[in-house]
Amino acid sequence: MTEKSSIRKLIGSVTGGGLKENLQVRLSVPPQQVQEGSFIVIDSQEWFFYGIATDLQLQAVDPRYALEPSRQRLPENLAGLLDQQTLYTNLVVLPALMLEQEPADPEAQMAWHKAIEAGDKEKPNPLPVKSIPVHHADAFLASAGDVAEIFGKPEEEGNFVIGFTREQDHPVCVNLDKLIQRSSGIFGATGSGKSFLTRMLLAGLIDRNRASVLVYDMHNEYGLDDTASDTGQNVRGLRSGFGAARVQVVGVGAGAAIRGSVPDFNLVLGYRDLLPEDIELLTLELNLKETTPTVLDALKQSFGSDHWFKAFKEMRRGAVIENEDGKKVPAPDSVAYWANQCGVNQMAAEGLHDKLRRLFNRPYILENPPADSIQAVMDALKKGKHIVLSFGDFESDLDYLLISNLLTRRIREEWEKITNEFRSGKGQEPRPLVIVVEEAHKLLNRDMASQTTFSTIAREMRKYYVTLLVIDQRPSQIYDEVMSQLGTRVCGWLGDEDDIHAALSGLAGRDALRGMLSRLQPKEEVLLLGWGVPMPILVRSRRYDEQFWKDVKSNRKVGLDQEQVIKKLYPD
Amino acid sequence: MPLNYLELQPQLRDYAQKSAAAREKTTAQREQLLAWLNECAGEPRETLRQSCRAFADERCALPAGEVVNRFFSSSGSGECLLLAADGSQIVPSAHDAVPLALINTSLVMLDTASGQAPVIRTESAILEDFPAGVEFELLSEDLISLKRDVAELDILVSCQASHDLPVIALRDGPLELYHEPRQGRQFQPEFERYIAAMQLLAQKDFSLAGYIDRSQSTTITQMLYIFKTGQPLPKEQKALPDVSLMEALLPPGGRSAVFEMQSTSSKHYGETLRVHFFYLNVGRPEKAYIVRVEIPAWVAGNPEKIERLQIALLEQCRVMGSRPYPYLLHRAHEEAVVHYDEKEQLQRALLQELQNKGMDAFLPSNKLAAKMLQSRTRM
Amino acid sequence: MEKIIVGRLLRSNTRACVVGCPPAQQFPAFGSLVSIPLSETEVVYGLIGDIHIDDDGLVRQLATAPSVDEAVIQDNRLNRNVPVEMTVLFVGSKTENRISHLLPARPPLSLDCMYLCSTQELCEFTAGSRFGYLRHILDAQDVPAADLLAAHLAQAGAAQRAQGNSAWFGQAAARIITQLRDDYPRLMPILETLADVENA
Known part of the structure; x- marks a missing residue:
């Protein structure tokens, strides 16, 4: 009590x-x-x-x-x-x-x-x-007791101390089990300490080990050790912290190196991994036309889901031959020829071919990859390992969108399958999975949200043991419907009025909380909001430093020495 | 009804005009009288006294020894015990429910050098002499005044001077009881008591003095007329008051020569008590203010007493600032005076006593009752 | 010690009375707590809120004189029938040793005796952080409320301090602020007057 x-x-x-x-x-x-x-x-x-x-x-x-x-x-x-x-x-x-x-x-x-x-x-x-x-x-x-009463006691299982109350240093916990039950978000403008907060929360999740974590690490920040951009000090990565047995770093592309280190294994896509719908999701990035779905559909009809990519890649653009009449006509291996054969607009097909050329040349897409690395990732996740997918040199939006979408689509299919098996009594209960998405607005904006797997996960996959942890600096760019599904929101400092509005959307008392968000101390303070926390609270976030790792390793729960804290506050 | 101002307006103007003319005449008269006074000063005292005594029924000044056209200043100050007596009276009215006669006398005693507050004593007495019944027997105002005069001297006599200091006993008004002779069953005994009181004061060696603030006396003027014309001024001719003449003669603080008072009643006082007088300027350089001081012979014959009296009176007048009047006399008056509401209260108490004795139905006259009707009130 | 009568009641109503005493007597200071016994067991308490010394024609005339003799001054103070009038503002009462800060149930009567309260009585009346009686001062008409408060607080504060209660003055000031904080134009001059007490 x-x-x-x-x-x-x-x-x-x-x-x-x-x-x-x-x-x-x-x-x-x-x-x-x-x-x-x-x-x-x-x-x-x-x-x-x-x-x-x-x-x-x-x-x-x-x-x-x-x-x-x-x-x-x-x-x-x-x-x-x-x-x-x-x-x-x-x-x-x-x-x-x-x-x-x-x-x-x-x-x-x-x-x-x-x-x-x-x-x-x-x-x-x-x-x-x-x-x-x-x-x-x-x-x-x-008092510390009040904070514990509402946010949970630090020493209790599942509770992770995310920070401390501002005035009196009482530890504030987030219940990790609750956190992963629904999708969550971490928001904050650049430099607000978002990455540290994410590292810390991920460390908590991995340490708690109630769910597997898949991190789309676009900027190679989480897996391996890094150097803090502001202090220049070494920042420990998750694999360094937990070891390769628990956390595996996956590099994109054969022979990829992450900051000069060799990843645990590499992710290489096979031609047959790519489906026409994966291409459709790149409409914006590749500036595709409205005719693209028709062309892709024709390709699928002509060559099947497994071979369309290879076939289309091998077609020649603008190749002609002379016919019997001496007239130049499309060569049989040309795009135009295929288009004419299939009744597809020739220019639309050639346009798509031009635009997909960026993909045709991606080194991580091979016709016959040595192993099914996507399956390997999924297997690892199912086995309870945690994956940090580092994009290495492939930091472009195109790579990020393509790989994360493709992989997530596969995961979704897999988890739906195993969940259904479990529910029909044929398999084991699926291991919960948290997919961590950086630069989430690129995948979950208004234009794309309806198409990507991510929005489906945000909306529905809770039932299939998959949730998202969305990390973004522009929450206003994320589709409202997705935002409204985010249970727990951890907000660092936000300057933009629209971003503040978005971060607080769907919450009671948001007018009162709005000013607070704009006055948070960057890198120090965060506001915990939403379904995952009993009530909004401002906390001074915990330091992500060597002490943190010592605490994690020794399984010591911060806040156990709260008596000392109380003594410090009330010497009498 | 209010005054008829339309009618009064021209009369006021006429009055002022006549006053201005009279003042011019007075100035001329004064000049002449001054000249006569100077002339008179050269005459032997006895000659002058004899001339005046030839008209023994005339109220007239007689030179007492000092040079008549001189003034006398005093210097220094001397400690003395100063007594002041005053009295007031309730005169019975036929209109009152119960006519009531009362005399209230006060005595104020001051050791002039002590710096201590004066000691005050008040004596109140109802005059009761009503063989015909309380509501019908009215004492005359004159008799009550006489009784008050006697009471004033009596209270001075009653003072026991505990110090060895010289005593000055002041009363307000003339020492001479009345100008015209009074006869009657009730007057003579009172007069005798008055003379007896004076004699007691003489025995006690109290310097008795009567202070007359605005004297209309013309005794010196009369003396000068007799001296110059061999005849007193005809009754129908108005003489210049002595104070007017003295204004020209006396500097501030100065007194005139002492004169003996000649009147029809002089003979009743005897040698020791015979009334003398002098004039004193109690005013300021820019504004003379002449008062008449009457003293009995036993004081008049002692220059030291006269000087002490002069000093005391000037000192007492100074206390009152811009309106000089002996402070102690004013205090005696203040203590003695019976106010209207006090009279009312006394009459109510008396009425109560009478009712207690079963005597009822005392009512004021209808005239008085009508006068006492409440004035208009406002809603 | 026998109590000394400092005056007798001239007139009174439920809220106040006027007491007269000879000018020569050492009459109580402005702001003093006084008591008027109504019976063996009932006492009315009041504060001297105004001291009135009337003049008259003679005094006015004497004042014009270049100098006034001591005897004349003494005469006017001792003999002349002009009492010093003191307006006493009722602030409470005591019945059967129980102090109340309500107005007395009935006012004292003509010529009732008034006594100056001792330090002990002053402390007793003002004890216990009960300041209900201050409202009678603040509500009083025709008396200089600010200075009356200041005078009373100075006297009572000193008495309480002497008995070891040095917080009394501050508590009383706080109570006055509570009562008048909605009336800025009234409160500030009163506090400035209290400041003079503090500085004195």
Whole structure:
């Protein structure tokens, strides 16, 4: 149960407000002791209310008290007394949760506990706020116990300390099991500390090992050690942290090297891996015409799903021969010839051929790859390994879009299959999988979202044990429907109004949270929001450093020494 | 009804005009009288006294020894015990529910050098003499005044001077009881008591003095007329008041020579008590203010007493600032005066006592009742 | 120690009374707490809110004199029938040793005696952080409320400090602020007056 109010820090009392316009708390402490985003507990008779500070407003009983400094007219002690009663700060609290309190009276308390033990009464759980505290209810800065009550105890399984409360350093946990139940997002402008946060969260997920993680590491940041762009210090990669037995780095292309290191294995696509729909997803990137689907369909009809790519690649563009009449006509191995044969617009076919030439030449697409590396990736994932797919030198959007789409499509098919088998009692339960997508807006924007596998995963694949972890700096570019599916959102600093709006879409109290997002301290603070966290909270994110890795390796849970934290805060 | 201002307006103008003319005449008169006074100063005292005594019924000044056209200043200050007595009275009215006669006398005693507050004593007495019944027997105003004069001297006599200091006993008004002789069953005994009180004061060696603030006396003027014309001024002719003549003679703080008072009642006072007087300028250089001071013979014959009296009076007048008047006399008046509401209260108390004795139905006259009707009120 | 009468009641109503005393007497200072016993067990408490010394024609005339003798001054103070009038603002009462900050149930009567309260009584009346009586001062008409408060707080503050309660003045000031914080134009001059007490 929650701690007694006495060890919380009293900061004021409720003077007004409501569910719609938030609660007003008149501060009894200097405003600097409470900051935007603080986790506030309100003790209102039989209920605790939990909320987040969204604004601080300087107020005066009469504006004249504020306009004229009292110390100019009065001695220090009288001015102090006057200011105490006439000038004050209003804290605006966005209420989020309410929790029934145990009775204060010892006898009633005992009866209360007995009723719970006997099953006559449900054990109180934090509920979404449905009422408001009474007037003059005391407001406190949350204690470590409050934070643990709501966000979980750091020492409990599945809880991962993502950071600490801003003022008092109480550890704030994210429940990793809950995190992977739905798709999630990590947002933040460039330089807001997004990559570190992602590394840390991934480390948590891998360490927790309840799901396999597949990271589309477009910029080769996560697998192997890296150097921080700002501090120049070495940043440990996930494979370095957990070892190759748990995390495998897969490089794109045969003989690929990632930052000079050899990956655990390479991903090479075979011609037959590429399906016409994979090409359609590149419409924007390759600037394909509206006729493309027709041409692709004809190719599939002509050569089958397995061979269309090879056949089309081998066709010659503009090749002609002279016919009997001495007229130049399309050569039989030309694109035009095939088009004419199949009743496809010749120019459309030739146009598509021109545009696919970029693909025809990709070194990681081979006619006969030595092994089915896609299957290898999936097998590894199914076996509980974690894969960081590093794109190595293939950092172009084309490579990223093609490979991630193709691979995800295959994964989706596979997981649907094994899930269905499991549900029909023929197989084992599929291992949950989290697909980490960087630069997500490139795959999940309004134009593409309807076509890619990613949006399907975001919307439906929860049922098939696959969820997304979307990482992006421009959440406004991500399709609304996808955004609305993201359960947990971890937001770093966002400057753009549209991005802020998007990151908060579909959440209660977003007006109050908006300003907070724009004032987050880059690389230090993040806002946790959404379904995966009981209530929005601002946290000072945990450091991704050697200590972090030591804690992970020793399986030591941050926050176990919370008594020390409390001692530090309340020396008396 | 209000005054008829239309009618009064020309009369006011006429009045002012006549006053201006009279003032011019007065100035001329004063010049002449001054010249006569200077002339008179050269005459032997006895000659002058005899000339005046030839007209023994005339109120007239008699030179007492000092040169008549001189003034006398005083210097220094001397500690003394200063007594001031004053009285006031309630005169019974036929219109009152119960006519009531009362005399209230006060005595204020001051040790002039002590710096301490004066000691005050007040004596109040209802005059009861009503063989015909309380509501019908009215004492005359003159008799009550006489009784008050006697009471004032009595209260001075009653003062026991505990110090060895010289004592000055002041009262407001003339020492001479009345100008015209009074006869009657009730007057004579009072007069005798008055004389007896004066004698007691003489025995106590108190310097008795009567202070007359705005004297209309013409005794010196009369003396000069007799001296110059051998005849008193005809009754129908208005004489210049002595104070007007003295204004030209006395500097601030200066007093005139002491004169003896000749009148029809002089003979009743005897040698020791005979009334003398001098004039004193208690004003400022820019504004003379002449008062008459009456003293009995036992004081008049002692230059030291006269000087002490002069000093005390000037000092007392100075206290009152711009409107000189002996402070102690004013205080005696303040203590003695019976205000209207006090009279009302006293009458109510008396009425109550009478009712307690079963005497009912005392009502004010209808005239008084009508006068007492409440004035208009506003909603 | 026998209590000394400092005056007698001239007139009164539910909120205040006027008490007269001879000018020569050492009358209580402005802001002093005084008591008027109504019976053996009932006492009305008040604060001296105004001290009135009337003049009259004689005093006005004496004032014009170049100098006034000590005897004359003493005469006017001791003998002349012009009492010093003190307006006493009722602030509470005591019945059966129980202090109340409500107005007395009935006002004292003519010529009732008024006594100056001792330091002990002053502390007793103002004890316990109960400042309800301050409203009577703040609501009073026709008295200089700011200066009356200042005078009272100075006296009571000193008495409480002497008994070890040095926080009393601040608590009283805080209470005044609470009562008047919605009335800026009234409160600020009062606080400035209190500042003078602090500085004194």
